[in-house]
Amino acid sequence: MDNIIEVKNIVKKFDKFLAVDDISFNVKKGEIFAFLGPNGAGKTTTIKMLTTLLRPTSGEMIINGYNPVKDQYNARCSFGIVFQDPSLDDELTAEENMYFHGVLYKVPGKILKTRIEQMLNFVELQERKNELVKNFSGGMKRRLEIARGLLHHPKILFLDEPTLGLDPQTRNHIWDYIKNLNKTENITVFFTTHYMEEADKIANTVAIIDQGKIVAQDTPQELKKQTQKNSLEEAFLFFTGKKIREEVANSMDNLRMRRRVWHR
Amino acid sequence: MTTIYILWLRQIKRYFRSRSRIIGSLGQPLLFLVALGFGFGPIYQKAGGGNYIQFLAPGIISMSILFTAVFSGIEVIWDRQFGFLKETLVAPVSRFEIMIGRTLGGATVATIQGFIVFLISFFVGFRINNPLSLITAFIFMFLIALLFTALGTAIASILSDMQGFQLIVNFLIMPLFFLSGALFPLAGLPKIIGVVASLNPLSYGIDGLRGAFSNSAHFGILPDFLILSSIVFILIGIGSYLFSKIQI
Numbered sequence A: 001m002d003n004i005i006e007v008k009n010i011v012k013k014f015d016k017f018l019a020v021d022d023i024s025f026n027v028k029k030g031e032i033f034a035f036l037g038p039n040g041a042g043k044t045t046t047i048k049m050l051t052t053l054l055r056p057t058s059g060e061m062i063i064n065g066y067n068p069v070k071d072q073y074n075a076r077c078s079f080g081i082v083f084q085d086p087s088l089d090d091e092l093t094a095e096e097n098m099y100f101h102g103v104l105y106k107v108p109g110k111i112l113k114t115r116i117e118q119m120l121n122f123v124e125l126q127e128r129k130n131e132l133v134k135n136f137s138g139g140m141k142r143r144l145e146i147a148r149g150l151l152h153h154p155k156i157l158f159l160d161e162p163t164l165g166l167d168p169q170t171r172n173h174i175w176d177y178i179k180n181l182n183k184t185e186n187i188t189v190f191f192t193t194h195y196m197e198e199a200d201k202i203a204n205t206v207a208i209i210d211q212g213k214i215v216a217q218d219t220p221q222e223l224k225k226q227t228q229k230n231s232l233e234e235a236f237l238f239f240t241g242k243k244i245r246e247e248v249a250n251s252m253d254n255l256r257m258r259r260r261v262w263h264r
Numbered sequence B: 001m002t003t004i005y006i007l008w009l010r011q012i013k014r015y016f017r018s019r020s021r022i023i024g025s026l027g028q029p030l031l032f033l034v035a036l037g038f039g040f041g042p043i044y045q046k047a048g049g050g051n052y053i054q055f056l057a058p059g060i061i062s063m064s065i066l067f068t069a070v071f072s073g074i075e076v077i078w079d080r081q082f083g084f085l086k087e088t089l090v091a092p093v094s095r096f097e098i099m100i101g102r103t104l105g106g107a108t109v110a111t112i113q114g115f116i117v118f119l120i121s122f123f124v125g126f127r128i129n130n131p132l133s134l135i136t137a138f139i140f141m142f143l144i145a146l147l148f149t150a151l152g153t154a155i156a157s158i159l160s161d162m163q164g165f166q167l168i169v170n171f172l173i174m175p176l177f178f179l180s181g182a183l184f185p186l187a188g189l190p191k192i193i194g195v196v197a198s199l200n201p202l203s204y205g206i207d208g209l210r211g212a213f214s215n216s217a218h219f220g221i222l223p224d225f226l227i228l229s230s231i232v233f234i235l236i237g238i239g240s241y242l243f244s245k246i247q248i
Helices: A043-050 A072-078 A094-104 A109-122 A138-150 A168-185 A196-202 A220-227 A232-240 A252-262 B002-017 B019-046 B052-081 B084-089 B095-124 B133-158 B162-178 B191-199 B201-214 B221-244
Strands: A003-014 A017-028 A032-036 A058-063 A079-082 A156-160 A188-192 A205-210 A213-218
Touching: A003 A043, A003 A188, A017 A043, A017 A188, A017 A205, A017 A213, A032 A043, A032 A168, A032 A196, A043 A058, A043 A156, A043 A188, A072 A079, A079 A138, A094 A109, A094 A138, A094 B002, A109 A138, A138 A156, A138 A168, A156 A168, A168 A188, A168 A196, A196 A232, A205 A220, A205 A232, A213 A220, A213 A232, A220 A232, B002 B019, B002 B095, B019 B052, B019 B095, B052 B084, B052 B095, B052 B133, B052 B162, B052 B201, B084 B095, B095 B133, B095 B221, B133 B201, B133 B221, B162 B201, B201 B221
Parallel strands: A032 A188, A032 A205, A079 A156, A156 A188
Antiparallel strands: A003 A017, A003 A058, A205 A213
């Protein structure tokens, strides 16, 4: 099988901090690829580089045959993405968010309408399409984001912790969608998560990244066998150690509060 | 083109959906019109300046445009913090188009806001000589709006969160407003204030607006127009450049 994502010796430095330290991996076309690692390991940074949001300091990447640094346009057309934190416009309705996305990706008008309906049906939000997104629950937002990420029929779907903070029902629901999609549409799925049992159940291949380096890459079964552990979680801890990682603080919470004050 | 349109449309939709914000932001201009207009009116009249409301209204209209425009531009920071900016930045469209669409949207919103204040000023006694002057007035209102939306976007592209917001209000927007000739005539000022006011782009916007409404421009409508539109072009250039440099 062909590789749809190829990453070779990618390095990303922020000032002096080495976020991604010379990693290489391939993702095969049509597979579900889990990218695991503790907080601050470099998962999101890698996704940002693959999706043209960040430029790597050095190294080579190819996604769907295009270089995300040199051929941004074609690279961007190739993928859909669900970010770690919501990226919907709260003041727009579900349908408007979809429409906005469709226009940005130049989905032709006639097709766009039917496709929005199709996708909203797919994530079971068709009935609430005219509601403002700010009234949606976390799970509904996630589903809408997945629908939106698929609207332009991408070859690759990036999911950065898509099930973070969701209840088991919603999580199952979402993974069912994604597995189904992977099977029927042959979309390559690249996801990160902290729930090891999800990766174990769903991924064909798992890569574990720690402190900017890939420390293991194989099928979940093989990783468990290698480390002689019963669960992927134990295997994961075997590779990454038990020390708790510090996450860089941001001013997000502070800001959420202020926004509320300001927008009244 | 469609990119610019959809980003413009988004700003407009957001504006009309936040009615409490529209009404809230009319409080200040109304207060200024009433308190300053009626408060300083008699003195202004005695000093031979004529009707102060007539003089003040274009200044207050510009003030509300200034505020709305800068805030629209600064909303880039919200979009950045709340993720929506990422959605636009990974899309296969150029950042220049995104910036232009946003700026036109913000400027349209600010112009509408200015027009509402214009209507309010009628209730306080403001009158225009000639309905046709509205066309010129609209051009100036839109230019002011464009200029300051671009400025807000430029600032927001540099800042990563709202920590510096108060700083911008106190050290940029307020001085721009108070040192612009919005509240007082530019003729016969102490030298320093005069120089500062003539360096302030808002002065030309207000002056042009005043010229359009009541033929009483200090610099002249044409110079106002030329200076203002040049600054608009420069700021859109700077804004797009800084916007294109945003890394998330």
